[in-house]
Amino acid sequence: MGTVIEPRLSKGEATRERILEIAEAAVLTKGFGATSIDEVIAEAGLTKSGFFYHFKDKNALAREMLRRYVATNDQLFDDIFARGRALSDDPLQAFLISLKLLAETMADLPSGHPGCLIASICYQERLFDREVRELTAQSVRDWNARFRRIFDGIATVYPPCEPVDLDDLADALSCIVDGAIIMSKTLNDPKKLEQQIMLFRGFVKLLFAPN
Amino acid sequence: MGTVIEPRLSKGEATRERILEIAEAAVLTKGFGATSIDEVIAEAGLTKSGFFYHFKDKNALAREMLRRYVATNDQLFDDIFARGRALSDDPLQAFLISLKLLAETMADLPSGHPGCLIASICYQERLFDREVRELTAQSVRDWNARFRRIFDGIATVYPPCEPVDLDDLADALSCIVDGAIIMSKTLNDPKKLEQQIMLFRGFVKLLFAPN
DNA sequence: TCAATTACTGTACCCATGGTATGGTTTTCT
DNA sequence: AGAAAACCATACCATGGGTACAGTAATTGA
Structure with missing residues (x-):
């Protein structure tokens, strides 16, 4: 460790x-x-x-930066969700634990989350070549698919108390994180990110938890 | 009309x-x-x-751009939430209607939402003077406060079925919109924004609606 | 309608920066 | 020791932000 x-x-x-x-x-x-x-x-x-x-040029720098960023993030998600599964056999509990771990990880960043490179690139798309843009899109799709699989696993055990599109629910996590990073940075209040992840966690609990 | x-x-x-x-x-x-x-x-x-x-310089351009953007957005929110209140006296119903209107408005944008200027500025903070950055922060605070007042009104009539921080809930709307805009742009799929707003609407319903 | 603003155009210039090219030099590793 | 890797120095160009200033065309209010 x-x-x-x-x-x-x-x-x-x-x-x-x-x-x-x-x-x-x-x-x-x-x-x-x-x-x-x-x-x-x-x-x-x-x-x-x-x-x-x-x-060889600035775009090559962008490509490598992005690859590095995506790899680091993938690694983080692998770790966090593996630890969640290690701590509970129940898919819902495991996910809730992982979300808590994610929130804590974000809260522990010394001066708040430095920012999401994909969001940064998205707001400067015309500066990048097709390869960079395709890389950002693929990364987002991969993360969404990852979360979607998790919700699939949860939904088979705990049918949601309200009809919900699991694709949208999976998308929501990335959206909330990206949006909360922006709010944290804009308001200079690092806590927002953690709070929004925990709020989302509450919704997941409300949606799937029996009772 | x-x-x-x-x-x-x-x-x-x-x-x-x-x-x-x-x-x-x-x-x-x-x-x-x-x-x-x-x-x-x-x-x-x-x-x-x-x-x-x-x-007088590029920063003056940024300031005026931002003022214009904020004013337009404020106007949009004023309209949408006024229309919601006009269609129902019940604060929860009014808000749910407004969220639907918001989702529709976003869905009707010809080639998707062009992007949030505040998010764009947030990822280039060092380029702007204190005044611009303070303006972005104040706008976000204003929007959060606006949503917070609405949730206050709802919570007094419909106590939430789970304990929830209304400030966080208010923040969530901006976060989700900003995050969903990024995902829409990155994946080149304008529907994401509408879907995320409607998903949030579902959560609000689940949280406050009796039963 | 006429004069005063307002809203520009044109030219000339300064300096910093992104980016390219190329040839040479040092470090590192085997 | 020798080859490949990891640099350095220099020179150069185009672009971009920004300034200065003189002149002109279009609006507008009295």
């Missing part, structure tokens, strides 16, 4: 990671279009030539 | 409006930082001098 096995990075890979991390933080606060390569390399401590050695 | 009284605009005001409309569309698809004044004036059919006659 807590120990992550970091595959040993070559110097080049380490630099790439550093660039991606710095760029991501910049993109989430200023947008992709307004993130200058100059400031990224300044913070990363390398020259422009060094940057273009790693990424 | 349908007829809006347009206050007669002077030529200058008309140009300002045109600039703001073009700029807003550009900002919502490319971001503020990547929206060049050159392209805006090209589309608006005026020169750079003409632009700076109306707006």
